[in-house]
Amino acid sequence: MELIAALFMWLFADMMKYLGKVFIWSMKAMWYLFTWPFYLLGWFLKNKTSASVEFYNLNGKKIKDMNGLEYEHAAAKWLVTQGYHSVAVTPASNDFGADITAKDKNGQVWVFQCKHYSAVLDNTPIQEVVASKAHYGAVYAGVIANSSFTKAAQQLAAENNVKLITLK
Numbered sequence: 803m804e805l806i807a808a809l810f811m812w813l814f815a816d817m818m819k820y821l822g823k824v825f826i827w828s829m830k831a832m833w834y835l836f837t838w839p840f841y842l843l844g845w846f847l848k849n850k851t852s853a854s855v856e857f858y859n860l861n862g863k864k865i866k867d868m869n870g871l872e873y874e875h876a877a878a879k880w881l882v883t884q885g886y887h888s889v890a891v892t893p894a895s896n897d898f899g900a901d902i903t904a905k906d907k908n909g910q911v912w913v914f915q916c917k918h919y920s921a922v923l924d925n926t927p928i929q930e931v932v933a934s935k936a937h938y939g940a941v942y943a944g945v946i947a948n949s950s951f952t953k954a955a956q957q958l959a960a961e962n963n964v965k966l967i968t969l970k
Contacts, residue, residue, distance in 0.1 A: 866948070866970075873918035874901045877946045877969060886912065899934030906942070913940040914967075917947040924951075928958045 868876060871894060878889045886904040900913035915931035917923055923945075931943040944965035945951075951959070951966055959966050 868918065870916070870918045873948065873969075874916045877914065877916050878902050878904075880946075880969060881914070897934075898937040899930035900938055900940075900943075902946075903938055903940070910942060911938060911940040912942045912944060913938050914944045914946050917945065917949070919947065919949050922950050922952055923947055923955055925955050925958050928955055928962065928964050931964060932962050 874891050878891050881889050881902065881904050885907050887907075889902060889904040891902055892898075892900055899915060901916040902914040904912045904914065906912060913931055913934045915927045915934070917927050927945045927947070931945055934940070935943050942963070942965070944967055945959065946967045946969055948968065948970050950968065956966065958964075
């Protein structure tokens with residue numbers, strides 16, 4: 803009888819060690835199962851294609867208080883912080899649809915149209931910047947605005963590979 807009790811205790815203890823390992827493994831699996839969406843969300847928010855930042859010009863003015871020309875210069879400074887070089891603001895008139903020209907880290911030419919409006923933007927700035935690519939010999943185009951874009955504008959931008967950036 804003692805032999806059977808000892809055997810039972812040994813088997814029970816061995817089984818409990820196994821179940822403990824399974825329990826720990828299952829808890830780790832549950833941790834990864836429930837936390838990966840948050841890691842993915844964090845990565846997406848960090849690497850999203852459109853930027854949304856509050857920016858100030860050299861005088862400490864908030865973007866909402868700037869005029870159009872000041873906004874173009876603030877956007878040009880922001881592009882430099884994002885790794886663009888040879889950033890130049892085009893003349894205020896006769897700019898052929900681009901307010902800023904720049905080169906990315908690979909030396910590719912970009913053109914940007916800046917819009918400092920309080921209303922939602924339609925297709926117009928996308929059409930203007932796409933037309934300016936040929937004039938400036940640009941490979942890529944973008945629209946920098948302090949407001950949002952209509953669904954049609956977003957669709958047109960996606961179809962023409964135009965980067966939409968929001969600087970508020």
